[in-house]
Amino acid sequence: MSREARITLLVLVALVAGAAVAFGAPHVLSDYFVRIILLIALNAILVLALSLSNGFTGVFSLGHVGFIGAGAYISGILSIPVQQKMALLPHLPTFLHAFSLPFLPATLVAGLLTALLAVVVGYPLMRLSGYFVSVATMGFLIIVNVVLINASDFTRGARTFTGVPLETTLPWVMGWLAITVFVLARLVYSPFGRAMKAVRDDTIAASAVGIGVLRTRLIAFVIGAFFSGVGGSLYAHYLGSFSPNTFYFALTMSLITMLVLGGMGSLTGAVVGVICVSLLSEVLRSVERGFTIGDFAVPALFGASQIVLGFIFILVMIFRPKGIMGDRELTFGLTQRSATVNQTEERKR
Amino acid sequence: MTQLDYILQQIVNAVSLGSLYALVAVGLSIVFGVLKLTNFAHGDVMMVGAFGVALLVGIGVPFPVAVICGIAAAAVAGFLIERIAYRPIRDAPDVARLLTSLAVTYIIENVGILVFTSSPRNFPLPDILNTSWEMSNGAITFTSINLLTIALTFVSLLLLGWFITRTTTGLGMRAAAEDMSAAHLVGLNVNRLIIVAFIVASAYAGLAGILWAAQAGVVQPQMGFTPLLKAFVAAIIGGFGSIAGALVGGYILGALEIFIVAFLPSSVSSYRDAIVFAVLIAFLLVRPGGLLQPNREIKL
Numbered sequence: 001m002s003r004e005a006r007i008t009l010l011v012l013v014a015l016v017a018g019a020a021v022a023f024g025a026p027h028v029l030s031d032y033f034v035r036i037i038l039l040i041a042l043n044a045i046l047v048l049a050l051s052l053s054n055g056f057t058g059v060f061s062l063g064h065v066g067f068i069g070a071g072a073y074i075s076g077i078l079s080i081p082v083q084q085k086m087a088l089l090p091h092l093p094t095f096l097h098a099f100s101l102p103f104l105p106a107t108l109v110a111g112l113l114t115a116l117l118a119v120v121v122g123y124p125l126m127r128l129s130g131y132f133v134s135v136a137t138m139g140f141l142i143i144v145n146v147v148l149i150n151a152s153d154f155t156r157g158a159r160t161f162t163g164v165p166l167e168t169t170l171p172w173v174m175g176w177l178a179i180t181v182f183v184l185a186r187l188v189y190s191p192f193g194r195a196m197k198a199v200r201d202d203t204i205a206a207s208a209v210g211i212g213v214l215r216t217r218l219i220a221f222v223i224g225a226f227f228s229g230v231g232g233s234l235y236a237h238y239l240g241s242f243s244p245n246t247f248y249f250a251l252t253m254s255l256i257t258m259l260v261l262g263g264m265g266s267l268t269g270a271v272v273g274v275i276c277v278s279l280l281s282e283v284l285r286s287v288e289r290g291f292t293i294g295d296f297a298v299p300a301l302f303g304a305s306q307i308v309l310g311f312i313f314i315l316v317m318i319f320r321p322k323g324i325m326g327d328r329e330l331t332f333g334l335t336q337r338s339a340t341v342n343q344t345e346e347r348k349r
Numbered sequence: 350m351t352q353l354d355y356i357l358q359q360i361v362n363a364v365s366l367g368s369l370y371a372l373v374a375v376g377l378s379i380v381f382g383v384l385k386l387t388n389f390a391h392g393d394v395m396m397v398g399a400f401g402v403a404l405l406v407g408i409g410v411p412f413p414v415a416v417i418c419g420i421a422a423a424a425v426a427g428f429l430i431e432r433i434a435y436r437p438i439r440d441a442p443d444v445a446r447l448l449t450s451l452a453v454t455y456i457i458e459n460v461g462i463l464v465f466t467s468s469p470r471n472f473p474l475p476d477i478l479n480t481s482w483e484m485s486n487g488a489i490t491f492t493s494i495n496l497l498t499i500a501l502t503f504v505s506l507l508l509l510g511w512f513i514t515r516t517t518t519g520l521g522m523r524a525a526a527e528d529m530s531a532a533h534l535v536g537l538n539v540n541r542l543i544i545v546a547f548i549v550a551s552a553y554a555g556l557a558g559i560l561w562a563a564q565a566g567v568v569q570p571q572m573g574f575t576p577l578l579k580a581f582v583a584a585i586i587g588g589f590g591s592i593a594g595a596l597v598g599g600y601i602l603g604a605l606e607i608f609i610v611a612f613l614p615s616s617v618s619s620y621r622d623a624i625v626f627a628v629l630i631a632f633l634l635v636r637p638g639g640l641l642q643p644n645r646e647i648k649l
Contacts, residue, residue: 060444060447124630124634127634128634128637130442130443130444131387132633132637134387134444134447135387135585136630136634139627139629139630139633142578142626143623146621146622147623150620150623249574253452256448256451257452301463304459306456307459309455310453311456313448313449314434314449314452314456317438317449318437318438
């Protein structure tokens, strides 16, 4: 089988498996497991969006959760039913009172507006590197939080934002995950993807061979922000009600843990990280409610799971700083070139 | 109350708040200067100091003794954090170390919540420190703890100035901050200098935490996070890594925050923190070396 045929096969198998999970799981599994799968897929979208700038382009943003929050609120404001809007958000501008969008258009608008925000924010910030850009994007996250709390005409301020229809089902999330993976894979394993990695590995060498550093970083940042906004919208329609602090440092920390644990230079690594951390925190969460072994009762230790995750994060940083996957992809060997092609390439070198 | 008295009152508030920011920012800058590490866990060391005092006074230890023990506890916490979490990754990239310090913060705060719950507890302040003073017929008021904050900041920073300019260890720390490998080459024990830097910085954090809790009246496991973020801004405004810069930045930030609230309409001043962090971003973009290190180059 040729390499192209094998890649097509891999994509088809992945799509069929994803569709089977999306439509089959609710019939086979209990609601609890369906919810876990949904959250894993949702977090996978968010972490993949984060990996584009943080992992592949080397711009470690601490501000993506600001985009997720923006996406959640934008989509929420657009899709609350018209009758409830008057009661919940009486001070909205009248043109926003007049209509309410279905789930898909609201999500798309949220993604696009978030991407627009990322252009405005990223244009100055993408000039920074290293911890400068991390601290600056963290500043952006805090500014978003302050604005969400104070723009109470739009967001109900620090009070719970509620009334968002619960429309995020497993097929929706799996569908968006497929789109995210497809777009990101096309992007990362393209000439532009090589430019991103060149910018990450050596900025000076990259600009010396003619790669526009700012342009490359900005494009990665904006596309990541688009999917963050989309993920935020899915999150909003999953939770139904949330507050500005839903999208703050706790979520940032959890997404970064998933990304770093999985491996920052790999799309499948990001997904592996999400699965590991999600399953681990589910297990830990049931442990921290307290349990008994024989006569020995372990008391409830709320918050213990966060502590364990923090320690795992530090251990990964010390002993495996590139994460589980590093920059390799999980492809089951199907994307490798055939041996003869490899040999000809060897000879050329 | 006259216009002048109002302005004077705001200046008193600004100097008091600025002193606290300066104390926290100085600790951040000491660590950043030597290690180039943005240390998020600094805020939690503040929390350790404040909780130490609250717990010790709770079991009957006299307040001054408790304060000394609290500062010592903070210094020990800083030492342990360096030894356990930061030393193994000292050669890792900047961002990896920044993330590790975030994880340390996360662990300490969650341990704090696990042990003490997240509800605030009373911070026991002796009555002498709680009395308020009045000037010009009550138009300007301040408490003893305001005065003490300003005085202690002044004294402790003089002490720090003496330490880094007059003692061998202090000079060594500055040498290591300038060029770590050169300091190593001329025979300085860099490990020891880094430990000293952490202990000194954490002792300052402990003192700042105690003063912060004394002004707020409560302690809480996550109390260190907000002052830490503000101190970051202060340190970067002044020039990250420079002790004089931290001092200047702390007072500028204190004045900025107080004056935003005092002189701008509430529709603007409720965005105070957004303005503060916009200032941070502006400094990072336009003058990443801060006010006192204008020539520092920024790497693309």
